[in-house]
Amino acid sequence: xxxxxxxxxxxxxxxxxxxxxxxxxxxxxxxxxxxxxxxxxxxxxxxxxxxxxxxxxxxxxxxxxxxxxxxxxxxxxxxxxxxxxxxxxxxxxxxxxxxxxxxxxxxxxxxxxxxxxxxxxxxxxxxxxxxxxxxxxxxxxxxxxxxxxxxxxxxxxxxxxxxxxxxxxxxxxxxxxxxxxxxxxxxxxxxxxxxxxxxxxxxxxxxxxxxxxxxxxxxxxxxxxxxxxxxxxxxxxxxxxxxxxx
Amino acid sequence: xxxxxxxxxxxxxxxxxxxxxxxxxxxxxxxxxxxxxxxxxxxxxxxxxxxxxxxxxxxxxxxxxxxxxxxxxxxxxxxxxxxxxxxxxxxxxxxxxxxxxxxxxxxxxxxxxxxxxx
Numbered sequence: 001x002x003x004x005x006x007x008x009x010x011x012x013x014x015x016x017x018x019x020x021x022x023x024x025x026x027x028x029x030x031x032x033x034x035x036x037x038x039x040x041x042x043x044x045x046x047x048x049x050x051x052x053x054x055x056x057x058x059x060x061x062x063x064x065x066x067x068x069x070x071x072x073x074x075x076x077x078x079x080x081x082x083x084x085x086x087x088x089x090x091x092x093x094x095x096x097x098x099x100x101x102x103x104x105x106x107x108x109x110x111x112x113x114x115x116x117x118x119x120x121x122x123x124x125x126x127x128x129x130x131x132x133x134x135x136x137x138x139x140x141x142x143x144x145x146x147x148x149x150x151x152x153x154x155x156x157x158x159x160x161x162x163x164x165x166x167x168x169x170x171x172x173x174x175x176x177x178x179x180x181x182x183x184x185x186x187x188x189x190x191x192x193x194x195x196x197x198x199x200x201x202x203x204x205x206x207x208x209x210x211x212x213x214x215x216x217x218x219x220x221x222x223x224x225x226x227x228x229x230x231x232x233x234x235x236x237x238x239x240x241x242x243x244x245x246x
Numbered sequence: 247x248x249x250x251x252x253x254x255x256x257x258x259x260x261x262x263x264x265x266x267x268x269x270x271x272x273x274x275x276x277x278x279x280x281x282x283x284x285x286x287x288x289x290x291x292x293x294x295x296x297x298x299x300x301x302x303x304x305x306x307x308x309x310x311x312x313x314x315x316x317x318x319x320x321x322x323x324x325x326x327x328x329x330x331x332x333x334x335x336x337x338x339x340x341x342x343x344x345x346x347x348x349x350x351x352x353x354x355x356x357x358x359x360x361x362x363x364x
Contacts, residue, residue, distance in 0.1 A: 011309045017317060051291070093330040094357040118331045126324035133288050133316035135300060162361075163333040186334040187325065201324065208321035218247075218254035225310035229255060229275050231318050232248035234285040236264035237271075238322035240351070241289035245359040246329035246336055 004139055011134055014223070020207035021127050021139070024200060028120065029142040033152045033194050034113045035120075037144035042076040043117055044124040044141050046083055049075040050090035057091075065095050081109040082117060089121045094243050098163040111164045112153060112193055119197030123204055130208065154195055167192035180212075187246065188212075209235070249347055261350055277307040281315055288319045335362040 004021040006013045028044060031037050050056060055070040062068045065088075074083050081104045088096055105111050128138050156171030166189040172179040176195050180188060191197035202212065209231070210221060220227040226234075252259040252274060263271030263282050271282035280303040287296040304312050328334075338344065339362065348354060354363065 011313050013313055017313075089327050089331045093327045096331055096333065098333060115332070118328070122324040122327045122331070125327070126320045129288065129323045130316050130320035133284075133296070133300070133319055134313070135297065161334050166332075186337050187329055190328050190332040190334050201328065204324075205321055208317035218251040224314055225308075226281075226314045226318075227255075227276075228251040229248060229257065229259060230277065230281055230311075230315070232251050233263055233271060233275055233278055234281050234315050234318045235322045235325075236248050237266070237282050237285035238289040238319050239326050240264050240266070240353070241286055242323070242326040243353075243356040243358060244326035244329055245353055245356045245362060246326070246334060 003142065006136070009134065009136055013134075014207070016223070017130075017207045020204050021130075024123060024127065024204055025139070025142045027196075027200055028124070030145045031147040031149050032116050032120075033196060034110070034116045034149050036149060037147065039078065040120055041141055041144045042078050043082070043086060043120045046074065046076050046078060046086045047090060047121050047124045048128065048138065049073060050087040053087055053091070056087050060092055065092055066097075066100060079108060081107055082113070085109060085114060085117055086121050089118055090125060096163075101163045115164055115191050115193045116197055119191050119194060119200060123200055126204060126208065152195075154192065157193065161186050162190060165193050166190065167195070249343060261347060265351060277303065277311060280306050281311075284312075284315055285319045285322075288316075289323065330358045330361070333358075333361040 003025050004018045006018065028040055029037050032040055035043065053073045055072045058070065059065050059068045072083050072087050076083070085104065101111065101114060104114060131138055154167055154171070154176055156167055156173065157165040158168040159165050160168065167176055167179065169184050172184070179192065179195060179198060188198065191201070214221050218228045248259065248264065249261060257274040259274040260270035263273070263275070263278060266282065266286060268279040268282065271278040280299070284299040284303045287299040300312065303315065353359065
């Protein structure tokens with residue numbers, strides 16, 4: 001079935017955006033590194049549920065979000081730690097802590113599972129946010145594909161940044177040689193415990209924002225109707241509203 | 247990146263547009279106030295302001311600008327969550343430009359600053 005046709009849209013949505021979203025929907029439905037296709041679709045469904053979760057709404061202003069009793073409005077049978085992780089990433093991401101990730105790791109949501117879950121969560125959220133920005137209906141989620149997760153874990157990892165192991169600059173070799181060449185950034189390294197999670201967001205970012213190569217140029221890019229200053233004003237305001245220090 | 251792009255393009259801008267000042271957003275940036283309001287409405291998650299800011303941007307700048315701005319805003323709804331879900335620190339806190347911008351925007355009080363400053 002064709003996806004992201006945008007036949008109901010009055011707006012001229014670029015073909016590269018449609019293509020990136022279609023490709024991601026196929027990836028989303030397939031087994032990943034640590035979650036099955038069915039589980040990945042369930043994560044996506046929970047992303048769509050998080051925004052209206054009454055518990056999240058009540059917890060958001062709480063001074064101690066890790067001691068706030070209650071239960072999420074859930075739409076799936078995913079483990080409780082996974083549901084909580086998805087909802088926190090959508091509704092209260094600035095207060096995520098190392099302790100919480102370590103505690104989840106000891107209670108069944110491994111760091112590998114968490115990183116893949118986070119990757120799915122943010123990708124589905126950003127595609128949905130694009131539709132919401134334009135006042136369009138959300139794309140129906142795809143049918144899960146059969147198969148088992150690969151359980152792939154990169155060989156070269158370090159624990160020098162963030163709450164989870166990541167591939168260091170010099171670790172993008174062998175199967176990870178495509179991730180970057182001689183330079184990287186912490187935001188690129190963030191999801192590299194599950195390298196496909198980085199590959200997935202880069203493909204979407206190429207269409208929604210700019211390619212990694214184009215980020216180095218401060219001039220207007222071919223195929224874009226807004227220049228770099230306009231792009232960065234939008235980016236900066238979204239980041240400020242989300243209270244993102246990075 | 248806003249300051250860097252303005253310097254490259256030799257354009258005078260006012261960085262306070264990022265903090266929601268409409269007049270500042272319009273300084274040196276075409277459709278700046280409408281773009282800023284649209285980005286703000288999407289990130290704030292309220293449907294009524296989003297609808298009105300979408301209409302305003304469409305009327306002033308056209309459909310292609312609206313689509314491209316939607317892509318950028320949606321992208322950064324993701325990027326902030328990548329950074330905060332993994333707790334990554336700012337790559338380089340030592341650059342003079344970065345220090346100046348953080349001071350001007352007053353962002354050191356953000357909760358996620360702990361991932362860099364702690």
